[in-house]
Amino acid sequence: MAIYVLRKLVFFLGAIFIASLAIFLLIRGAGGNVAAVVLGKGATPEAINALAHTYGLDQPLAVQYFDWVGNMLSGDLGRSFRTNERVSDLVTARLSVSIPLALSGLILGLLIAIPVGTYAARNVGTPSGAILALVSQIGVAVPVFWAGILLSLLFGVRLGWLPTGGWTDWSVSIWGAIRSLVLPVLSLGLIMAAVLIRYVRSAVLDVMNQDYLRTARAVGMTRTEALLKVGLRNASLPLVTIVGLQIAELIGGTVIIETVFSLPGLSRMMLANVAAREVIVVQSTVMLIIIFVIAVNLLVDLLYGILDPRVRSSR
């Protein structure tokens, strides 16, 4: 197990290094003269040079890259060109919106997908199984923003139960913050559930045909008991991987949901900064998100090692 963990850690660090290089080159490669773009058309060459010099943009690319990485390692994510705010402050201010949104969306998705997917697998070939498969298929086809708009029309506009958008900060009113998150979480969760149901269904179906499930019944479990006690633990193995992969989807979903419901989250902040050519802000924020995604996948791998003894001893 120790070797397994060590190998995963080395892979984790390697992936982060490659990602940092890719982000840096993509953003710098696309931008042209960053300082000129930031200052806009009317800027004088002197002003452009001054800005470039202040932020080290006139240095060779390699130097800029190592400066950026070095600063990140010491906890300095850089500053905004326009407002001179620290990127770390910008990010932390948004996390109180984005993390509850993404996490609750994922949990809601799983809470719906696991029982419904299991039910669909048990009822494969029956009308109710077919209806579930159809509904989840429709759910997959519905874009996240459309789900958000429909929900906000129903609960916000028609019924008036919840705000259609906007944000009440936690510091103002915890209840208000929760209220402004309900519809975004619901939209995100439903869309996640639709995708996950199909994976849960096929994982459970696969497990249902395994010999060890028959053995579980042969030593005294009922069909349902065998499925819940032996089947779900085994079905969770492929699901853990899928959930890890869905994290990237989840972040994509929050970008859209934060826009639809005008939430001041991380994703929306980043979109605005991309439009404003805030190179450092975008670069560092994207890097943070990538580290997060890779870290989740590392956790998934480690969890897999705990859940499946075969992984532990073979790799």
Place this chain on the structure above:
Amino acid sequence: MTKPQQDRAQDRTNVLEVANLVVHNTTLTAVRGIDFTLPAGGRMGLVGESGSGKTLTALSLMGLLPMGWQANGSVRHDGVDLIAQSDKALSSRRGRTLSMVFQDPLSSLDPVRRIGQQVSSVIRRHTDAGKKEAERQTLELFRLMSLPRPEQLMRAYPHEISGGQRQRVMIAMALACYPQLIIADEPTTALDVTVQKQVLRLLNTAVQERGSALIMITHDLPIIAAMCDTVAVMYAGKIVEMGPVAEVFRSPRHHYTKGLLESQPTMDNIALDGSSRLASIPGMVPPLHSLPKGCAFHPRCSAATERCRTEIPQLEPGARRTACWHPIAAPAEAAIQAGVSAS
């Protein structure tokens, strides 16, 4: 809890009474009405080619038929008709009065649970034993199955031990609660030839020690000859011949049984230079969806007549039963050579 069961088992003569068992799904009938009884502690072999319905017969006795399959008829066991029981009622018997050992021990054990836990949980489920006591009994079972280092084995996962050891664990699990009947479905076909004999020997003594009746499903006749008292030969979903092992193998009365015996390889009839004298039954097992009229074996039978093509022969009553219009009368010496000496 096991003690009174043993007493009750001794009161009755038969551990299993199967009457007119039919197993079918929406389009096919795989088991077409079979009858047999098994006395307490008795040992019956069930032979036949692949697709003859042996495994579905066994699974229907356990109430473990795959999705879509259904059993009809009656299976009396321990005072109840198993066919009429709900999954819940049957589940309380499975592993306790009725057990089964499957063909592939690797895929049959839960890959993510420790072996000790898998076996001791069966004991805890069906008896009053606590955790400690169940573990003690599990160790005892591992010793009964001559498993090496039983204490370490408790904490091992199925993928960490050999195929032969896995099957011995499966047998230990099946015997854990002193079942009245254990069904072994080709328990050695998935194992290396070198360990097959050892596993069979251990199964043999363990079944004896626990006082269980045994149904042994295999297409390997010498195994039946060595381990069973009676044998039932299945062909296309029906029992075509049954009786005491020695008699059936010495003088088979059904032409299919004779063919099976003659197609068993031995040192005498197998030759690598191509001049092999090993016989084979011409043709193939008919598919279930287009069984021939009359006796299902008639297209492959050298003795078939017009009657065999039109009328289905029934198993005659008695200890020695054959379903054939033209049973073989004389003892076939070759069969003794082929069937019994190989064991």
